[in-house]
Every structure is written in structure tokens, then in C-alpha cells.
Amino acid sequence: MSLIDLKNISFGYPNCGLVLSNLDFKVEEGEKIALLGGNGAGKTTLFYIILGLLAPISGTVELFGKRCIKENDFSGPRKRMGLLFQDPDDQLFSPSVIEDVSFGPLNLGMNRKEALEISRYWLERLGILHLEKRVPYELSGGEKKLVALASVLSMGPDVLLLDEPMAGLEERAVERFLSVLKDESFKAFVVITHMPRLLEGEITRALFLERGRLSPGPSC
Amino acid sequence: MTCEHMAKGESLLHRADPRVKIIVALLLSLEVVFLSSLTPLFLALVSAAFMLLSTRIDTRLLLKRLLVVNIFVVLLWLIIPFSTPGSALFTLGPFTLTSTGLLLCLVITLKCNAIVMFNISLLSTSTVFALAHALDHLKVPSVLVQLFFFSWRYLHVLEEEYTRIKRAAVLRGFRPGTNLFTYRTYANILGTLFVRSYDRGQRVYWAMVCRGFDGTFWLLQHFRLRGMDFLLMSFVALLATSLLFIQWRS
């Protein structure tokens, strides 16, 4: 059973022509994929389609072996996938870091105590526990990114979809992030990045998105 | 500009329960609106000033705020004493100054400043987030609280975005003037801001949905009533009753 199986996907924004055309994308368990491509190629759009935030013009989306068509079909898989948005401000909206990171676990049904525990664990893992009580919008860009990452990881997803996770991070933060990626608890991850060399050694496959289609990228 | 300078402090009012403060602020403001005699109004103003000073907020900041509020009041002072019918005090050409007009202006000034001072001392001493949580506890419709919450959250982001877009225009030679080109440029800048806000609103919703959001907001911050809250409530109750009593007597 593939974790993600997209077949023949086409999508275009109004007045922009097709961004994705007859695209196939499959992610199996154990895969670690780097998604590369020029600006505006449609990489973020592909993530949105995987999670059902945008509906494709044609093609099918299968997540964890099940066809997903309506909004309801996606709600289960969404809880098992962690999408890190490109702009952390889109993701953080609570008045404190700890509240933001516990948002996911609470929605998963954990009680307050469990949610706080797991949030603190991930903040510690990423080295930002000292930011626990801070207000997210007062943090620096890099700090915000780490908090956003923590808020995705705290849900314990099986699959990670990360949109430029290392942009704006300093060296120590990148190290922490990579050490988390090495964690076996993820079944697979797909990372959109412009710096594939940083992920050298972690990636099993690289894909290039160009003119609406995916092609194998330079081998890592 | 939209930083919460005044909410940072350690005074009694800063530490009081925001739910109590909201109710008290509402009560006092409404009461002052009903007052019409000078004595209770003066008393209200003095009490409000006392509360404001007890917060130990930077005086310069307070004066700046009060100045802004009183600009409209000054405007009224220039017009109303001359446009109110009543017993004339003196005449300057076609303008007649009446004592009724002066009295009305005084009443308005006292009311306005008393209410504003009460509000600053009670509401500006808590963060907007705390106030939003308090409103939710006070059973204000959830949609309004969430709107309040999210608007505040993204205010700074949007302020920055606007500054960036405007700066980009200025760096390319834009000089605002009273002409159509200026208005069109502002329309484009604001239009860009609106579009970005709209798109961001969409993404924020998606981000919440991706983390399993189903409409319920979880509040981790819960309030507890403490001794100083009861102190505040008793002080206000005393003040409110005295004001009403004095008003009724005069």
C-alpha cells in the first residue's frame, strides 16, 4: 500500500494556465524524497493537492490506500500527515508557543496534560523550550520556523510534507532539524528545498518538478 | 505603534482578573454616561484619575493618549458654547456665548475623560489575548471572539507587509500628492495588501484544518478570582453607588 498515490493530476490557477499536467506521484513507505524545481513550478501546489486543500481538475488522489475525493475523506489522513507551510506566520496563531504546539495534539483528542507533555518534548528536541511562554509573532523568522516545525511534529505524523523547512535557519538549528529527520518514527517524508546538498545522505530519491511534470532529479 | 506597552506592568490593576475588569469597565462607563450633574462627574473624573495613576503607566504615554481623545472635545468647545440656545454671557459679532453651552461642554469633557481614563486603567492593563480569553469566558459569541483574536494576531504581520510594499513604491520614486496617480498607487498598494491578506486567511484556515481543527477553540489559559479582584469589585461598587446617590440628590 502506497502512502501517497497521485495519478494523472492536472491543476491550474484561473488565468494562469496549467501548473500541473498529467502528473503521477507515488510515495512508498521508507522513502525520503527531495522535491526540487524552479520558483513557481508548482511544488507547494502539489502539497496542497495531496492534502485535499485544492481540488485537481482531473486525476485521482489516494492516501494510505484509500481514494480521497470529498473533504471528509481527507480529514483522517490529514491527522497522519504533517504539512509544514512555507511561511510560519500562516501556521502559528496562538498567543503562546506552547499553546500553538499543543493545538494539534488537542485536536487529536489528547487531554491537556498529555498535550502539554508532548509539546514540551518536541520543543526540547528542537532546542527551543526556552521560548515556551513567548508570543509567536514576536519571534525571529528562524525561531518561528522551528516552532512551526514543533507544532507539526507534536502530532506524531507518519508522513512529513515540509515546504522549505531550512530557509532562514542558522547552522545549529539546521543540525537539530536534520537530527529530527533521522528519527525512525516517520514512515516517509517529502521535502521541498532549494538546498538539496544539506540533505545529502538523508534522501533516497530526488524529483524535479518542471512544466507540470515530475522527472527524476540528480541522484544524491 | 500597536505594541502593548501599557499592558506591561505589575500594578494591582495589571494583575487583576480581566473578566472582572471588563465587567467593571462596562459598568462604570455606562454609569458615567447617565450622569448629568457636575458634582458626581467631578468625583468620577477624580476616581478615574486615581485608578489611572495607580497603574503607574508612563505618564508621557498617558498624556499622549488623552491628548488625542481631547482633540474632538476641543473642537466642541469652539462651537457648542456659541450654538446652544440659552442665557447669553457675551456677544462677539454674530456669535453669542451662552452659559448653557459652556455647561454642556464641561459635562462632555468630564464624561469623556472619566470614561477614557477608566477604560485605560482597566482594559489597557491586560493584553489583547487575555481580553479575548476573558470575553470568551464571559460568553461573548465565539465568532466575535475569534475574529478579535485573529485580527489582532495578524495585525502586526500586515502592518509590516504594508510598510514593505509602501517602501518599495517610495524607493521607486513615489511621492504622494493630491492627484489621481497617487490615489491609484495607494489603491494598488492597498489592493496588494488585501489580496495577500485574503490568501493568507485561506492558508491559515488550511493550516488549522491540517492540524485537525474542527471548529472548537481550546483555551489553555484559565482565570482564577483572587483577593485583589474582590477588592477591586468592592471599590467599584462603592464608587458606583456613591455616584448614583449624588446624582439623585442634585
Add this chain to the structure above:
Amino acid sequence: MHISEGVLSVPVLAAGAAITVAGLAVGIKKVPPKELPKVALLTAAFFVASLVHVPIGPSNAHLVLNGLLGVLLGWAAFPAIFIGLVLQAVLFQFGGLTTLGVNTANMATPAIVFGLIARRFLRLERPTFSALIAGLAGGISVLGSGLLVAISLGLSGDSFSLVSRLIFTAHVPIALVEAFITGFSVRFLLRVRPEMVGCTTPLRKEESAKQTLNAALVALIAFLMIVPQSAQAHRVNLFAWFDGENIVGRAYYSNGRPAVEAALKVKKEGFRECFRLKTDKEGRFSFKPKGPGNYELVLEAGQGHIAKAVVKIKPVTASRSSKGNGSAQSKADAKAAFFEEKEKPPKEDSVIKGVPGSIKKCQDMEKTLDRLLRRQLEPIRRELEALAMSQSRVTLKDVISGLGYIFGIVGIWAYLLSRRGK
């Protein structure tokens, strides 16, 4: 413009609060969880926009942009504006908390009414026309708000009438600038994110026809409301009387402006011929009628404005009757018979040649009396003129009641439509 604390009377505050509560109740239903972040973000955007200074002449003005918010959000503009005002009150002490109800009602009501109407007319394929409509909505919304602010102040006490008039006047230049900015903004949005203004794909033909019909209906209703008012406002009035010697008078419009060089047609009852003259630069006229009778004056002031007046002159003593009677006249003499354009030297001399001196002295006395009376009655005549003028003038009250009709009917229609639409 927001009104600060402590100014308005309690009834006005209460009425404003009631309207706001009702508006919020409807508006909240229009903000499902899916739309909430978008509405919140737009509320924040408007807050930022309202802090923008735009140059107007020698100074600057803060933008209001409530019209644009109405176009973008429809009924959701009520909670959006409400929250925006709460933020302004809490952060800057702009406006106030006791005045939240009134301020929200003043800003949101025109925004929603005109925003919803304008939205119906916006078309993806007609950007300039859409921009014009949006600009109109933007400008009128600001004027509407200004009017409501003025009314709120005016209703709080007579002392505020001058202030309220000043405040409304101050809104006029701002409304103009906002009209431009709103129009340009909508044009921008149509190109970049048309779904924000409700234009996605070009409408199907039937939908488009229905929408056009709706729009035409609204326009018709609005027109019907405005036209009688404006016709009233431009009515021309004719005031004429006989002062013993001449028929004098004045022609003026309802707003007091004189009807300059307007054509006046005078017809005496029983005669077919008409005499024409023109009013002078002050709208006044004067001519000497010959003989008693009913004189019908018809003023034609251009653009189809007509006013009529009838001056009845009673027959006087025989010594004063002019040459010739009314009835037994040939056509050629008719005009000369009953009109005299200028003050000719009194013809009485030719008639009364040879009459004894005592009768002449009588006539002199009468002439003097006439002149004296005319002088005395002249100021009274002018007063009556002024009274008649002021009674026909359109006052602010009339304008407000007219607007009230428009608001009311259009508001009800917009509400019903928006309920059906969603």
C-alpha cells in the same frame, strides 16, 4: 469618523447599540468557520488601511474604506467593522466603547447597503464599468456614514446642529478621494483575485439575465425615490401681485436662486393674444397692465419648469379707467389695448381734458396715495415673497427623509436577496 465618549445622549447610544446587535446577529451567521480567518485577515487589513494617510489638498485624511469592505464582505462587514472599532478603541482610544453601537451602525449600514448593491453590478469582463460602480459605492458609503454621524449628533441635542453640519461637510472631500481609491482598488482586485469581489467565472446566460433584471429593479426603485425629490428641489416659483399701478413680481427656484432672464407669458382672460417679457438679473419683473381683469402669468424657466400665477385686478372708479374696455376690441388693438410695456405718461390727461380742477386734484391725491401705499407695502410684499420662498425650499429634513426611504427599501431588498443568494 468615530464619535468619542460622553458626547451622545443615552437614547442615541441605545438605538445605535440595538441596530448593531441586530446587524451582528445577521453578520455572524455569514461567517462560517471556513471563512473566519479570511474575514479576520481582511478586518486586520482594513485596520491597517485606516491608518494610512492620503493627501487631500493641503492636509491629509485617514481612509475609511467602509464601502470597499461592504463590497468584499457583504453582511460580514458588520462584525468586521465592529471588531475593527473595538481594536481602535482598546488600542488607541479612538472612538469609544460606549459609542461602539452607534459608530458601528453608522459605518456598517451604508457599507453593507451600497456594497451589496455594487457587488451585483461587478463584472469580470467589464473592469472600467465595475470600477465606476465600486467607486460610486465607496463615495456614497462615506457620505452616508457622514450623514449618519451628523444625524446621531443632531438627535443628541439642538446644540449639536452646527457641529453636525460641519462634520458632514468635512466628509464630502474625503468621500471623493475614497470613491477614487475604492474604484481603483476594485479594478485591481478584478484583475488579480476576482473571487474576492464575487466574480469568478463569467456567469451563465440565465443567471446573468436574472442579475441584470434584479439590478434594474433596484435602480428603478432608487430612481423613483430620488426623482420626485429632485423635481421638487428644482421647482420654480412665481410670486406676482398688483401694487396699484403695475403687476410686479419675482421668479425663483426652490433653493432660493432667482430665475434669471426667464420667459414670462402674460395672458389676459378673454383675450387670445399673449404678451411676453423676461425677468431681470434678480428674477424680478414689472409691467403696467391696462384695465381690470384676470391676468394669467406663466413662467417658463427652461428644462420644462413652469410656474403659473394669476393676478386679479378689480375694476376701480371710472376716472381712472384707461382707454378702451376689455371686450369690444379688434385683434389688432388687443395687445395695445390691455398691455403697456413701459410706464407711459399717464393717458388720463387726454381723457380728462377739460375736466374741472377739483376732479384733477382728486386724481393727484389718489396718485400720491398709491405711491405712498406702494412704498409702505413694498417691505411687506418682500416678506411675503421670502416666506413663500422658504416654505418651498427643500430642507435637510426632506433630504434625510428621502434618503431614509432609499436606505430602508434598498436595505430590505438587499437583506432578502442575500438570504436567498447564499
